[in-house]
Amino acid sequence: MKKSLIAIAALAAVGAASAQSSVTLYGLADVYAGQAKSTDVTPTTKTVTKETGFNSGGLQGSRVGVKGVEDLGNGLKAVFNYEMGFNAINGDTHKLSQDKETKKYSLAGGFNRRAVVGLQGGFGSVLLGTDYTPLYNLISATEADAQSTFDTGNLSTGYGGGFTPRISGVHYAGNFSGVGVQASYGYGKTTVTETTDTSLDKSQSYALGLSYANGPFMIGAAGQQIKGTTGANGVDTTAKTTEYGVGGSYDFGAAKLFANYLYSKKQPSTTVATYSKADEANIGVLVPFGAASVVAEYGHNRYKGYVAGVQTEKAKGNDWLIGANYAFSKRTDVYARAGRSGDATLKNMDGVELGKVKGENYAVGLRHKF
CATH class of the missing domain: 2.40.160.10 (Porin)
Incomplete structure (x- = not known):
């Protein structure tokens, strides 16, 4: 009986935490x-x-992104949104480019459409x-x-x-x-x-x-x-x-x-x-x-x-x-x-x-x- 009560309490805690925060994966293909x-x-x-x-x-623009929210209490929430564009024809999300002067290589792309984290409230x-x-x-x-x-x-x-x-x-x-x-x-x-x-x-x-x-x-x-x-x-x-x-x-x-x-x-x-x-x-x-x-x-x-x-x-x-x-x-x-x-x-x-x-x-x- 005692073990059952502990298990129920643990499940309730997980459910409460899930209700207070969420993460969503979304996208668009055009x-x-x-x-x-x-x-x-x-x-x-x-x-x-x-x-x-x-x-x-x-x-x-074709895109895929992830966004989320956490309830911090008293009407305050932590939020984030990271979104990348991609080519819906071949699936490319980035390309390697070289700076003509420095000769250094870098990746262009990634979460280049939107990349934010912050606070939200009244x-x-x-x-x-x-x-x-x-x-x-x-x-x-x-x-x-x-x-x-x-x-x-x-x-x-x-x-x-x-x-x-x-x-x-x-x-x-x-x-x-x-x-x-x-x-x-x-x-x-x-x-x-x-x-x-x-x-x-x-x-x-x-x-x-x-x-x-x-x-x-x-x-x-x-x-x-x-x-x-x-x-x-x-x-x-x-x-x-x-x-x-x-x-x-x-x-x-x-x-x-x-x-x-x-x-x-x-x-x-x-x-x-x-x-x-x-x-x-x-x-x-x-x-x-x-x-x-x-x-x-x-x-x-x-x-x-x-x-x-x-x-x-x-x-x-x-x-x-x-x-x-x-x-x-x-x-x-x-x-x-x-x-x-x-x-x-x-x-x-x-x-x-x-x-x-x-x-x-x-x-x-x-x-x-x-």
């Missing part, structure tokens, strides 16, 4: 077949590249590690195709380049009666001193986002600034990127509308007035029909280049996307997409054409969440 065609035209050449076949990550969450920025989250929430491979809105105007999706450091997120607050800060510095030489490598990043959601309506704004300083013998070069966006969505039931405006300024060196600016406006709609849905997006983008503080070139273009989804279940769906991305025609300030870039995408795919 494979599509199609064609990606890119065209690059200069005054003297025209380069057309076609990639046809199977690829990974059409609507969402105040929100404070996480340490690498996480998505408030601007990334805003763009994802205000686009009809949520930053898919084919969508129109990710500041990749053909000449302006893309935006910074993640920051390594400390991250805060909280929601108070529909008002969402997000912030991130990252800092790192390495100095090497020798008898005849010194070198510096420093990075610093700031990000802030605010949003408001009430029923079918959501609106938000977010911005970020990333600085990187490198140099030797006291001669330092600081590159700076400033990015921000505003956007919103409204769900009418029969259709959901999305819209945003995004801006980016990239400075290779803050001591020289040579930089580029890119901005874009995007609008999209998602219309459900039971298990099926159709999506459409349109984006207008612009680019401006400056040398010594004077504008020397400009570009603009128009992107579009149409597509359809059919859900077999909550976890598995098929999709089709067609569209144009990165469209831009570059001209100097006299209106003389300097070049054109354009991307075209056609795809049919399958997505499964587990």
Whole structure:
């Protein structure tokens, strides 16, 4: 009898511990077949590249991750989330790369999508590690195709380049009666001193986002600034990127509308007035029909280049996307997409054409969440 009571008490203790903490393994596999065609035209050449076949990550990047939570009591929880991307075609999760200067090898990949651990409570969450920025989250929430491979809105105007999706450091997120607050800060510095030489490598990043959601309506704004300083013998070069966006969505039931405006300024060196600016406006709609849905997006983008503080070139273009989804279940769906991305025609300030870039995408795919 005594041994039975001890066994029952032990099982109860294990059950209580299990109830207070949990670990979840999850993932997503997205494979599509199609064609990606890119065209690059200069005054003297025209380069057309076609990639046809199977690829990974059409609507969402294929991934596998593990996340967990432990109840610490008094409303406080310890949480973690580690997530890696992988190629759903061949299973690759990383590759070996060599630095051209140091000749050292390193692994690129691993848990490179999300790697955070922290605390969560009534105040929100404070996480340490690498996480998505408030601007990334805003763009994802205000686009009809949520930053898919084919969508129109990710500041990749053909000449302006893309935006910074993640920051390594400390991250805060909280929601108070529909008002969402997000912030991130990252800092790192390495100095090497020798008898005849010194070198510096420093990075610093700031990000802030605010949003408001009430029923079918959501609106938000977010911005970020990333600085990187490198140099030797006291001669330092600081590159700076400033990015921000505003956007919103409204769900009418029969259709959901999305819209945003995004801006980016990239400075290779803050001591020289040579930089580029890119901005874009995007609008999209998602219309459900039971298990099926159709999506459409349109984006207008612009680019401006400056040398010594004077504008020397400009570009603009128009992107579009149409597509359809059919859900077999909550976890598995098929999709089709067609569209144009990165469209831009570059001209100097006299209106003389300097070049054109354009991307075209056609795809049919399958997505499964587990």
